[in-house]
Amino acid sequence: FYKVLALARTASAEEIKIAYHRALIAHHPDKNTSRQVTIHIATIKEAYEVLSSPVLRAMYDGKLQQKTGAFGPRPAQSLSLEDFEEDPIDETVWTYPCRCGANYRITENDMENNVHLIGCSGCSEHVWVGFELAKSD
Numbered sequence: 001f002y003k004v005l006a007l008a009r010t011a012s013a014e015e016i017k018i019a020y021h022r023a024l025i026a027h028h029p030d031k032n033t034s035r036q037v038t039i040h041i042a043t044i045k046e047a048y049e050v051l052s053s054p055v056l057r058a059m060y061d062g063k064l065q066q067k068t069g070a071f072g073p074r075p076a077q078s079l080s081l082e083d084f085e086e087d088p089i090d091e092t093v094w095t096y097p098c099r100c101g102a103n104y105r106i107t108e109n110d111m112e113n114n115v116h117l118i119g120c121s122g123c124s125e126h127v128w129v130g131f132e133l134a135k136s137d
Contacts, residue, residue, distance in 0.1 A: 001050055001051055002051070004023065004039055004043055004044060004047040005019040005020060005023050005047050005048065005051065006019055006022075006023070007019050007051070009061070009064075011051070012114075013052065013114075016048065016051050016052050017048075017052065020044065020047075020048040020052075023039065023044045023047075024044055026038075027039045027040075027041065027044060028041070053132075054114065054116070054130070054131065054132050055130055055132075058116045058128065058130075075117060075126045075127050075128040076125045076126060076127055077127050077128075078127070078128045078130060079096060079127050079128070079129050079130065080129070080130050080131070081094060081106070081111075081129055081130065081131040083096055084096045084106065084129070092107055092108035093105060093106070093107050093108075094106050094107075096127070098120040098121075098125055099125070100122045100123040100125070102120050102121045102122020102123065103120070103121055103122075104118045104119070104121075104127050104129075105118065105121060106118050106129050116128050116129050116130070116131075
């Protein structure tokens with residue numbers, strides 16, 4: 001799907017949206033006068049649906065890692081950001097207790113960079129944190 005939309009795997013939500021619209025125009029049957037091989041519009045739409053959803057994108061990225069052999073830490077469980085508690089001192093940090101007694105810590109910066117896999121500060125466990133960024137108009 002990254003190739004379909006001509007994107008890097010680190011692309012932001014805004015970059016995905018721009019690439020989606022660019023691909024729709026470039027591969028539209030009435031707009032593509034070059035007669036080059038085109039990508040079917042349904043494939044472009046599917047790529048956008050998967051890559052624009054943080055949950056679907058994380059699952060897709062996980063499948064890509066398995067296919068390429070690039071294995072990272074395997075999450076012990078999946079959690080929602082709602083399971084985390086906001087730090088009373090720093091409102092850009094959320095924590096969740098690990099079974100070892102230490103904490104998982106996710107920051108606003110992690111979320112802006114679409115980081116879902118979070119490691120414990122006291123052991124080697126990792127959790128996958130589900131969240132969606134609020135859209136700003």
